[in-house]
Amino acid sequence: MNELSIIMHLLSRRINKHQIGATEDEICEILNISGKNQSLLFNQLMINLSKYIEILGLIIKFNSIDSHWFISFEAEMSDIIKANPFENKPRLAATLFCVIISCITNFGKTTISEIVKLRKKKGILVDLRELENYGYIILNKDSGEIKLTPLIGYQLDINKLFINLALKLREEN
Amino acid sequence: MPDSMILPEEIHNQLIKVKEDILSGKIYLLELELNPIFQSIKDSVSKNNIFQYSQLFKETYLILNQKFEELKSLLMRMDNEQKFIKYLETNPKDLEIAVLYEGCWNGSLQVESLSFEYLQMSRNRLLNFLKEPINIKELSRLDFKDQFFLEIPKLKFTEKMNEYLQTIIDKLPCQFGDIFENEKDQMLLYEHFIFLLHLLQLGKIKYQKETKTLYI
Numbered sequence: 224m225n226e227l228s229i230i231m232h233l234l235s236r237r238i239n240k241h242q243i244g245a246t247e248d249e250i251c252e253i254l255n256i257s258g259k260n261q262s263l264l265f266n267q268l269m270i271n272l273s274k275y276i277e278i279l280g281l282i283i284k285f286n287s288i289d290s291h292w293f294i295s296f297e298a299e300m301s302d303i304i305k306a307n308p309f310e311n312k313p314r315l316a317a318t319l320f321c322v323i324i325s326c327i328t329n330f331g332k333t334t335i336s337e338i339v340k341l342r343k344k345k346g347i348l349v350d351l352r353e354l355e356n357y358g359y360i361i362l363n364k365d366s367g368e369i370k371l372t373p374l375i376g377y378q379l380d381i382n383k384l385f386i387n388l389a390l391k392l393r394e395e396n
Numbered sequence: 397m398p399d400s401m402i403l404p405e406e407i408h409n410q411l412i413k414v415k416e417d418i419l420s421g422k423i424y425l426l427e428l429e430l431n432p433i434f435q436s437i438k439d440s441v442s443k444n445n446i447f448q449y450s451q452l453f454k455e456t457y458l459i460l461n462q463k464f465e466e467l468k469s470l471l472m473r474m475d476n477e478q479k480f481i482k483y484l485e486t487n488p489k490d491l492e493i494a495v496l497y498e499g500c501w502n503g504s505l506q507v508e509s510l511s512f513e514y515l516q517m518s519r520n521r522l523l524n525f526l527k528e529p530i531n532i533k534e535l536s537r538l539d540f541k542d543q544f545f546l547e548i549p550k551l552k553f554t555e556k557m558n559e560y561l562q563t564i565i566d567k568l569p570c571q572f573g574d575i576f577e578n579e580k581d582q583m584l585l586y587e588h589f590i591f592l593l594h595l596l597q598l599g600k601i602k603y604q605k606e607t608k609t610l611y612i
Contacts, residue, residue: 235506236506236507237506243504284502284504293505294504295503295504296502296504298499300503306503308501309497313490313491313494316490316494316497317488320484320497321484324480324481328478328480328481341484341485377502378501378502378503378504379497379501379502380501380502383499383500385480386426386467387496387497387500388480388483388496390424390426392479392483
C-alpha cells in the first residue's frame with residue numbers, strides 16, 4: 224500500500240448520503256503531510272494520481288460546496304453511463320434549477336413559497352419531495368426552508384450550468 | 397518519429413484557421429477547446445524544434461488569454477445574480493431549462509470494496525508472500541579430538557583392477573567392443589574402461605590395433 228492507494232481509497236469512499244471523498248486537510252493528516260509545503264505536496268500527489276487514473280476515464284474533481292475532493296468520470300464516460308438522473312424528467316430538472324438559482328441569491332437557503340412563486344406551477348411540493356429523495360435538497364416542512372446538500376456539487380458541474388445559462392442569455396440579448 | 401506526431405507547420409495552420417474562425421464569428425471563444433492544441437504542442441516538441449514551438453506556444457497562449465478576457469466580460473455582465481431570477485420570471489419551459497444541464501452531469505466514482513480494511517488486508521497478504529531474507533549462519537565445528545580419517549574404499553585400486561582382470565580373462569582374445577557388450581551400468585562401464593587402460597599400460601593385456609583385438 225502506498226500514498227496513491229490511500230488517496231484512491233479516500234477519494235472514492237462514501238462518507239454519508241450526501242458526501243463522498245475527502246478534504247485536503249483529511250488527506251494530509253492521514254498521509255502525515257504538514258508544514259509550509261503541505262499544499263505543494265498535496266497538489267503533486269493529486270496530479271500524479273490523476274495521471275494514473277486518466278487512462279481509466281476518471282478525473283479528480285473538487286466540490287466547492289463542502290470542499291471535498293472526489294473522483295469523477297470524464298464527460299464522455301458520464302454520457303455513456305447516463306449520469307443525468309433527470310433523463311425524461313424535465314419538470315424535476317427545472318424545479319431543481321429554480322432551487323439552485325434561488326439558493327445562490329439567498330445565501331444558500333430558500334423557501335418552498337419562493338420556489339412555488341418562481342415556478343408558477345401546481346404540485347411543486349411533490350417535485351421538492353422527490354428532489355429530497357434524490358438527496359439533492361433538505362426540506363423543512365415546518366418552516367418551509369430548503370437547503371441544497373453537498374451531493375449536487377458531486378453530480379452537477381454548477382459553474383458549467385451557469386455558463387450555459389449566461390451564454391443563452393447572451394444569445395437572447 | 398511516430399505516425400501520429402503532428403508537425404509544427406500543421407499546428408501553425410490550425411492556429412491560423414482558429415483565429416480566422418474567431419474573427420468571422422464561426423467559433424465562439426468560450427466554446428473553443430484549447431486543450432487539444434496545447435497537447436499537440438506538448439507531444440511533438442523536442443530540443444531540435446523548440447524555437448519553432450516557442451512562437452506557437454505564444455500564439456496559443458494569446459488565444460487562451462482572449463478566452464479568459466471573454467469569460468471575464470461575460471461574468472461581469474452576469475454579476476448581478478438577479479438576472480438569473482429575471483430569467484426564471486420569464487416562465488421558461490421545463491424542456492428549455494433541462495437543455496441547460498447538457499454536459500453538466502458527472503458520474504462520481506464510489507468504490508465500497510476499496511475500504512481501508514481491504515487495502516490493509518491486501519498489504520498484509522502481499523507481505524506474507526515476500527520471503528524472509530536469507531540468514532548466513534556459521535557452521536558448527538565438530539570435535540574429533542585431532543583424529544580425523546578420510547573415508548577410503550575398502551579395496552585398493554590394484555586389487556579392484558585385478559579382480560576385473562579375472563572376470564574378463566576367459567573372454568580373451570576378443571574384439572575391443574565385445575569386452576563391454578554386457579555392461580549396463582554407465583558408471584561401471586567407466587570404471588572398467590579405466591581398469592582396462594591400466595592393464596594395457598601394465599602389459600597384462602595387449603591390444604592389436606589393426607584387428608582391434610585384446611589378447612594376453
